Amino acid sequence: MIVAEDLRKQYDEFVAVDTVSFTVEEGEIFGFLGPNGAGKTTTMKMIQCVSPKTSGTLTVFGMDVTTHPREIKQLLGVVPQENNLDPDFTVFENLLVYSQYFDLPRAPVETTIAELLDFVQLREKQDKPIEQLSGGMKRRLILARALINAPRLLILDEPTIGLDPQARHLIWDKIKALKAQGITVVLTTHYMDEAARLCDRLVIMDFGRILVDGKPDALVREYIGTDIVDAEHNPRVIACLNRTGAKYDVWGDTVRVYTAHPQDVIAALLNDCGLGTITARAATLEDVFLKLTGKKLRE
Amino acid sequence: MGYFTVPKLSSRMWKVWSRNKSVFMKTWRVNFFPPFLEPLLYLFALGFGLGSYIEVIEGMSYPRFIAPALIAIAIMNSAFFECTYGSYVRMYYQKTFDAMIATPLSIEEVIAGELLWGATRSLIYATIMLPVIAAFGLIELPLALLIIPFAFIAGFLFAAIGMCFTAITPNINALNYPAFLFITPMFLFSGTFFPLELLPQPVQYVALAALPLTHVVGITRSLTLAAPSGFFMLHIIWILVVSLVLFVLAVNLMRRRLIV
Ligand SMILES: Nc1ncnc2c1ncn2[C@@H]1O[C@H](COP(=O)(O)OP(=O)(O)OP(=O)(O)O)[C@@H](O)[C@H]1O
Ligand SMILES: [Mg+2]
Numbered sequence: 001m002i003v004a005e006d007l008r009k010q011y012d013e014f015v016a017v018d019t020v021s022f023t024v025e026e027g028e029i030f031g032f033l034g035p036n037g038a039g040k041t042t043t044m045k046m047i048q049c050v051s052p053k054t055s056g057t058l059t060v061f062g063m064d065v066t067t068h069p070r071e072i073k074q075l076l077g078v079v080p081q082e083n084n085l086d087p088d089f090t091v092f093e094n095l096l097v098y099s100q101y102f103d104l105p106r107a108p109v110e111t112t113i114a115e116l117l118d119f120v121q122l123r124e125k126q127d128k129p130i131e132q133l134s135g136g137m138k139r140r141l142i143l144a145r146a147l148i149n150a151p152r153l154l155i156l157d158e159p160t161i162g163l164d165p166q167a168r169h170l171i172w173d174k175i176k177a178l179k180a181q182g183i184t185v186v187l188t189t190h191y192m193d194e195a196a197r198l199c200d201r202l203v204i205m206d207f208g209r210i211l212v213d214g215k216p217d218a219l220v221r222e223y224i225g226t227d228i229v230d231a232e233h234n235p236r237v238i239a240c241l242n243r244t245g246a247k248y249d250v251w252g253d254t255v256r257v258y259t260a261h262p263q264d265v266i267a268a269l270l271n272d273c274g275l276g277t278i279t280a281r282a283a284t285l286e287d288v289f290l291k292l293t294g295k296k297l298r299e
Numbered sequence: 300m301g302y303f304t305v306p307k308l309s310s311r312m313w314k315v316w317s318r319n320k321s322v323f324m325k326t327w328r329v330n331f332f333p334p335f336l337e338p339l340l341y342l343f344a345l346g347f348g349l350g351s352y353i354e355v356i357e358g359m360s361y362p363r364f365i366a367p368a369l370i371a372i373a374i375m376n377s378a379f380f381e382c383t384y385g386s387y388v389r390m391y392y393q394k395t396f397d398a399m400i401a402t403p404l405s406i407e408e409v410i411a412g413e414l415l416w417g418a419t420r421s422l423i424y425a426t427i428m429l430p431v432i433a434a435f436g437l438i439e440l441p442l443a444l445l446i447i448p449f450a451f452i453a454g455f456l457f458a459a460i461g462m463c464f465t466a467i468t469p470n471i472n473a474l475n476y477p478a479f480l481f482i483t484p485m486f487l488f489s490g491t492f493f494p495l496e497l498l499p500q501p502v503q504y505v506a507l508a509a510l511p512l513t514h515v516v517g518i519t520r521s522l523t524l525a526a527p528s529g530f531f532m533l534h535i536i537w538i539l540v541v542s543l544v545l546f547v548l549a550v551n552l553m554r555r556r557l558i559v
Pocket of ligand 2: 042
């Protein structure tokens with residue numbers, strides 16, 4: 001569906017996407033994770049044919065993004081990171097006007113719009129101006145807008161950014177429903193639970209490069225193990241862990257021990273070192289993410 | 300790609316035009332009012348007010364002299380301001396162009412559609428003004444009706460000029476510079492309220508070379524008086540050539556700004 005090889009994007013001197021290669025298969029949900037500024041949006045924009053690549057190859061539906069932008073865009077649905085609904089129109093008109101950019105015939109599209117508004121649960125709002133929608137409603141409307149041309153591939157750049165848990169769950173359900181219809185989905189997100197829940201495969205990017213790719217649970221097993229024990233950070237714990245030879249990282253005031261045998265670690269910490277405040281939990285994608293991308297905040 | 304790459308366009312650019320038309324028609328009452336009122340204000344203040352001190356100018360009454368200039372000025376303002384402040388708001392604040400280029404529309408078509416719409420606004424304004432001015436018996440019908448198609452061509456010229464400024468402006472406030480340093484002088488010194496011949500010879504040449512409105516007034520005045528000036532064809536050719544060049548430039552400047 002999408003094949004990128006040695007894809008690069010340079011803004012003047014700055015390299016935003018640095019020689020990445022990846023393949024998205026038909027029918028899967030493929031995720032891009034990464035800290036702020038990792039190059040996720042830049043990659044999405046190259047796939048969408050709105051930002052030209054600097055070098056490398058990129059094909060979507062087997063077509064080159066440089067030579068066939070119009071054909072690719074005709075089959076693509078896009079939820080951009082930044083909302084860009086048209087404030088001069090109502091909810092319904094937004095979808096209608098957008099459908100005209102795809103040159104869709106007017107009469108059937110009105111039925112499609114009604115169905116899409118039902119799908120994202122915005123039918124009652126159809127005559128409201130955009131400014132009267134909440135953030136979650138805007139996001140849902142943009143998702144509906146992305147579906148107007150019955151796309152084969154959906155690009156979702158942080159589809160649930162700034163949404164409450166209910167709205168996020170709703171969007172997740174919709175994304176799963178779309179996948180069930182055979183639509184391929186590429187999404188970016190900062191929510192690890194979202195990625196773990198939705199993505200068949202994902203990549204973690206940082207500084208324009210892809211650090212790892214794989215299935216979410218496989219990545220967790222490979223980089224973290226099955227379990228985590230969090231303990232209070234103090235010199236005695238460190239000494240104790242060093243003695244037992246456990247793998248651990250320090251995150252602020254907690255020590256994070258990676259293990260496949262949490263009981264043993266807990267027993268060791270409690271019995272041999274006599275410590276309190278210990279929690280054991282299953283390893284998550286967030287642990288992989290933090291381990292790989294480090295602690296430093298990106299500016 | 301350079302500044303004068305000829306854009307590839309398809310009829311989809313009219314979708315952009317159509318979007319702007321829909322917005323315009325939503326508030327048509329407000330939009331149709333200025334071109335109706337404006338000529339009345341100018342005609343009363345300048346034509347019949349100030350003009351009562353002027354017996355004849357170029358062999359005609361003062362209102363008759365300025366009537367075609369008022370139409371030309373409206374053509375200029377409607378397209379220029381649509382494609383500067385209007386387009387800038389759509390491009391920068393509303394992200395309308397971003398949304399459009401995520402569809403099969405290309406940036407070239409988006410800009411072309413904006414320019415066509417700017418030109419259409421000029422046509423609408425001229426069309427509303429003509430009967431108002433005709434009611435005072437200041438123009439020769441039916442020849443003056445040719446101003447309607449001409450308004451589209453001249454409007455396109457000012458739309459392209461405006462779009463070039465929009466493409467290079469660092470922010471919306473900086474659009475005040477072309478408005479005050481280019482549009483205002485043009486409003487005053489393009490043979491609008493007094494004949495160009497009153498200006499010193501070198502200034503006349505500058506006006507003819509660099510102030511598009513002189514050519515537009517040249518045409519509208521020929522049409523409202525039913526007395527084609529000797530330079531009629533020259534004016535037309537100037538407008539067509541400059542429109543085409545600036546159209547290509549505007550599209551390229553915008554592509555450079557938006558496609559990064
Ligand atoms: N138009 C541009 N000109 C110059 N630099 C840019 C431009 N757009 C993005 N960048 C830079 O490219 C890098 C990658 O940006 P990008 O938007 O792709 O990151 P991201 O992974 O989507 O981040 P976020 O999670 O914050 O959305 C950033 O350092 C950003 O500053
Ligand atoms: Mg981003």
